[in-house]
Amino acid sequence: MNAVSYIEHYQAVSLALPGRQLAWLNALREEALANFSGSGFPSPREEEWKYTNVSPIEKKLFKPLIGQASYADSPNRDWLDSYRLADAWTLVVVDGHFFRDLSALEGIPEGVIASGLAETLEKHPERVEACLGTVCSKEKHGFIAFNTAFFSDGVFVDVPADVALEKPLQLIYISTRPEGLSNTRSIIALGENARASVVETYAGSADQAYLTAAVTEVRVGGNAELDLYKVQSESDKAFHFGGIYVVQERSARFQQHNVAFGGLLVRNEIHTELRKGAECLMSGLFLASRRQHVDNHTLIHHAEPYGVSREVYRGILADRARGVFQGRIVVHPDAQKTDAEMNNRNLLLSEDAEIDTKPQLEILADDVKCAHGVTVGQLDPESVFYLESRGVDEQSARNMLTFAFAHSMVEKIALDSLRALVQTQLLNLFPQAGIRRDWL
């Protein structure tokens, strides 16, 4: 089996895809379908996919749920609510479809659109047309084409100019069906001087194999500010492809915190393009154990002068897990006075764990400040001894230091409710010796 089976299956259900009445969208989908038919899913032969082999996806046929009407079971509410942030507006997407009755959007300011993508294609097709495909059009690989051709729904967020959202917006994407496919396209657009915090939460029913393919296109308007969090807690057997593609207009500020805990085979792409004076912060934490494979692919285009970017990624790999960090920074010829720093640190907790880390700086301007650093290692024996010399046993000392390595990234999360939630998830992932929640 290969990509062809996906194409065949989709063609059978394609009439049910949203926005069929829109010629521009049909054209977009057809072009994407042609691309996907040609390329299939990405292969390790492609340079940017060299460390990640997604062929297991082609060996199965993850099936989308088409049409909301057929969705009968409401997901377990308690389980869903365990991911919900108490102080946020939430938009809930189940198995690739937005569910308004599971969402909580009361009190959202006038003029802000926060809705399902399919719904928005009905109500404000021109708004979607202005955004959809405009940010990720430069991205060429098969997953994007697959997503564009076949997305079933997603979320559309539009915060008009000068509006600052006083509460975070949380987008919860959950998967409930075995062998299911959630193929979503989401759009987040901030007008000039707008401000928002958005949280993407991915989760799925325990022990089930499914595929999440989620593409988010983001536009941050001039002088606007977006904090975008992604917390990925997919099931142990899940496949996750998540791409976040961003354009930052002049002086726009974009902070992205990427937390990857779940999934069997995971690829995160975070790509951004900075216009004049824009600032971006990317911070990432990935933890993998057993046979998990987590690939982080980041790309920062400094397209214009005076941009500032800071990137810090940390990985912890245990058992036979494999991690990838590919961080690329491109400073274009016009982007003088760029100030870019990238750092990736990794802890390997077992001899069979593996990390491939590849920082790349392509500097085409001459008056810039760029720095990068990478470390791969075990715990610092000096630190272990320091704790032991204070009466802490070796195992507890190791647990404490490993936890601290991860926790110092979690501490950077500015939203209190989200930080507490991630802290709980992190604690649950750790052996308890030496780690006490009530001491944090």
Next chain:
Amino acid sequence: MLKIENLHVRVEDKPILKGISLHIQSGEVHAIMGPNGSGKSTLAHVLAGRDGYEVTGGSVTYRGRNLLEMAPEERAREGVFLAFQYPVEIPGVSNIYLLKAALNAIRKHRGLNELDAMDFLKMIKAKIKLVEMDEQFLYRAVNEGFSGGEKKRNEILQMAVLEPNLCILDETDSGLDIDALKIVSDGVNSLRAMDRSFILVTHYQRLLNYIKPDYVHVLAHGRIAKSGDASLALELESRGYGWVDQQAAVA
């Protein structure tokens, strides 16, 4: 309290300590001085149980037990404390977390209950005054971004909280300005007690102006070249290490 007999220690293939003997009684303060490379820090590390040192001869008995057989954390729980020359920075672990973890590990070892949050905080707030540290230091990551003086004060704070019986201070005075040196020394002096002994490892006599030792030992080439009372330190100050060095070489 502590009996070191004819201790020989190697690092990789290089002998560093070549027969050290030292007896320390309860309540005594011993200063170990010596030039760079004389083996002072090695002695401090071996007593605390750091990896990478091979004891090739001799013995160390701490309160009647073979210290060298004990794991580092067990030594700590039994009351041995090493104040590091270069305290380690631990991002992500707050000072107060480490203090709680350490104190509770030690209390558990001694058959005591954990202190509850209220009592712990009360105790800590009293101790932190000893070293004139701001309370906000408790909530910062261990030593991260601390100045040299703050790190050393933090070591003394840990010592004050853990209430050890044998305190080994490894060049605690190095890198301190006069104000910090005074604070650290006052902290140490206030912890002097009948059931607590100190080993002050130091290169300079300066520290001993503030903490008066009962005995001074001069290390040279891995041996104790000379022992005496506090006046020996003053003599060293005026005559330099070359003087004992020559004597050691002759012997």
